[in-house]
Amino acid sequence: MAEKLWRVTMSPHLRDGTSTSSIMWTVFCALLPQLGLSAWVFGPRVLLLAGVSIGSALLAEWAVRKAMGRDNTVTDGSAALTGLLLAYVLPPGVPLDLPFWGAVFSVCIAKQLFGGLGFNFFNPALMGRAFLAVGFPVAMTTAWIMPQFPGFLSSLAAPDAVATATPLYVLKHAGLAEFLREFGNSRGWAALILGFRPGCIGETSPVLLLLGGGWLLYKRIITWHVPASMLAAVALLAWVFGPEGWFTGPVLPHLFSGGLFLGAFFMATDYVTSPSRPRAKLIFGAGCGALTMLIRLKGGYPEGVCYAILLMNCLSPVLDDWIRPRRFAPPLQCEPGKKP
């Protein structure tokens, strides 16, 4: 009886059921609608790619934990989420061995060699993408698939209307006029916003990603700081640094035609690799957006979300250190570490 009455525990005393794995699986589910859309638009091959990616991430997690003699962490969902996110940043037409190697690299080298979940300072899925972009450059930049259009958008499907290059590629290499010629009418905008365009598996539909991100915000799994400041920074810079002069830039194409929504809601908000304090999060998101625009406008790649987030990941410990919360207690009377 005494045991029951006087059970002394450390705080926190009020808990809800949230755990690492429940968060991981919630994010996983929030991403699924986009996968369904991609499977419809690009064909069932997308599901195969996602399956290979998730399966090999789980297998790699199990094997590397086993080889290092550590606890088995397959069931916490982080490896499955990494696999799914890795599939999301691949073009839909890549060969099936790419997601395998990418997932092995993500889980073994980018995550487990740094100490596993919670110790990796780069986002594993984006590291996998960076690795594949270096190692398989041809497949990663050309394996786009022409999307299938539903009936109400059918006039777009004429072969000369949409080339099989991503909208950002058109914007970068053919210019704004060509972009507007392809996507400028109301049907083109509808296709861009709903997700009927060439692109990576998981980046095509801002609407569905916004829906998933909104659900995560509602469940309080992510906060608004990182996505809001990242989108704002991209919009601002796109407007300021236009192709024809200051303050003339096209905002909407830059917002809707790349992997920005996927990056802002699902990649940059990763707990492990982003700062944890609100003001630090704002700076982190703004930095991601600014670097994205720098790469898109001045860099060699049409899309810069991946490298922008990876670069800001390095800064997140420093940001947390710079931005300290204010002290509620009265100021210290002596040097910390010394007895008064």
Add this chain to the structure above:
Amino acid sequence: MSNERSYTLLERLGNGLVKENPIFKLALSMCPAVAMTNSVRNGFLLGLAVLFVQVASNVTVSILRRGIHERIRIPAYIIIIATWVSVSDMGLAAYAPGFYKEIALYVKLIVVFAIIISRLEVFASRNPILPSLYDGLGMGLGFMFGLMLVGCFREFLGAGTLWGFEILPFKPFFFWSLPPAGFFAIGLIMALFIWLERKFNAWRAKR
């Protein structure tokens, strides 16, 4: 100062190849180790040039070690290394122009390789001529061995060939031929190297 320990040829070779391998243990001169190891042949040629410069500089510094003032030793070492690098540079250009064409850029860069000046500072300036010669041999061979091992790994996986001969009819991983893969290759081989050495030492201690 000298002869606190006796250095034999075998001991110095073992030290350079395994115990203090310049690439896998001391982690010195990593830039050429990343840049020149996309094939075995490149690694071998650069290793040969480094071996020559290391041995010659070690011996020279060892001869002059009582004449070099403590406070200007670093510039003095640099001049000695630069002299031998110039000798090997001009010698290669005169007698082996074919080789020279392939590694000309890196031969000139040997002046700034960290491994050479660190061996002069750590070993040759405090030891007589013969041990210094052995140490130069050991370190040079260890560096060559490291370069060739990484080169084997990367050339086989990246191009499917070894020393230019075709082993596999296809290219397994283009990635391994690229510069960033050099870091991964060296890191992985370094881990394996240290793990094997620990296993071996544990096994020897048990016997």
